[in-house]
Amino acid sequence: MNHSRQDIPGPGDICQPEARRVGVYDAHAIEDPSVDHDLQVVYRWLRSLPITDLLSAAVDDAVKYVLDGPRTWRFDLMSPEVDSDERASVGTKLQYHVINRLGLIKEPPLDTSILGIAVEIKGTVGRTWMIPREGQCEVTLLFRINARRHTFEVWLMRTHRAWLTGGNGNRDLKRSPIAGAVRRYALIVVPETPLPPEPLRQLTPEHLDVVFGPAGLRRRLVALFEALPEVVIPRGSIAVVGAGLGDPMKRAREAKSDLRRRGLIVLVGTWPVERRLAAELGFDISGEAWVAVREESFAFYGLKVPSPR
The missing domain is CATH 1.10.10.10 (Winged helix-like DNA-binding domain superfamily/Winged helix DNA-binding domain)
Incomplete structure (x- = not known):
């Protein structure tokens, strides 16, 4: 479904997350990212670090872990010897490398926490991300890896249910952020940046x-x-x-x-x-x-x- 600028819910509109394993969360008013306290606390913390270098190393670690070059001769995610499932697994491995590079720990209810604020970490080697129900309306780090260009970019966004695709989601009940909402409401953490050279x-x-x-x-x-x-x-x-x-x-x-x-x-x-x-x-x-x-x-x-x- 295409979403125009006009039909993407904005600040002041009501967002109702879907039921999770731990119950139903209350409907709430969407805040502009500039006044979203928790989002801004996490954003300032990230920006206080040499964040481009740290996250570049984390992405590089995840890519190399999947390629396993010292045993496979592989050094390029776009190689025909790397199947689509392996390519997709980079996003799964990424959260552990990000947590390690940022000196955080893996802890519930999401992937980690920063200054007491729960944070979800999602990566993709494709066009978009898949947000689980537990991640709806939560502060989320979004990584996109461009394997052809050998670059990556990172945003911080509160992934409101209202900013996720409609329908029934995929079979794991995950939904993708609407591209227009990302452009409009996500905070850039790292602009498109080359990965360490190979x-x-x-x-x-x-x-x-x-x-x-x-x-x-x-x-x-x-x-x-x-x-x-x-x-x-x-x-x-x-x-x-x-x-x-x-x-x-x-x-x-x-x-x-x-x-x-x-x-x-x-x-x-x-x-x-x-x-x-x-x-x-x-x-x-x-x-x-x-x-x-x-x-x-x-x-x-x-x-x-x-x-x-």
Whole structure:
């Protein structure tokens, strides 16, 4: 059903949530989000944090948990090897990662609470969210992940029953927020923002055939760094390339000498000296990330090539 701006209930209109397992909640007047006390308390708390970084990490955690790359070679939610049920499960896993990253705890009656206010957490890799009866008229964090664009965005909204779709809901008695109500009444927590980069997504089909091909891991890792010179490669991406093999980092360390002979100097974030050197060259390899730098780049910046480790 399409809802025009005029027929979406607004502040002052009466909202009647549906019966829940714990009983029937009273009808109540819809408040404008700007004067909704609990909504504003939660919103201010979220905005007091480095919220974009925290929620970006939470979404990335949930996506990587579902992909399980170090065992499956998968690094892209849109891969044909990821079925629709797995893709949908990202939203389910997300609540636990959000709670962890925000330093909260899982507790009833909803998913968590912030400053004593119950909060529901809903994520989707699709167009909309499914709100259970227990979540009607409650303060809700809404995450939308765009797997094709590798981005995410987050809103905070009181999901009034009056702002949810009509009809009988789905078989689990869940309903979706009306798009016009989200646009009009949801508070933006994080605008559309890129997720942490996954450099394996930059590989061409030709490079993918080699990096994930039948050759030994050492040769495949050499091919990876040659395909992506001066691109920061997280440790987790190396683990994906070495999926199913014991100690892929050992093979990565062995590949460094092969790359050096090809004019690529590998810097590893494990070592403080190399982290500082990478920073001088314009690369952030914190978190034990790796980067293969062209030898001539050191000369350009007047830096000494480090001795092999």
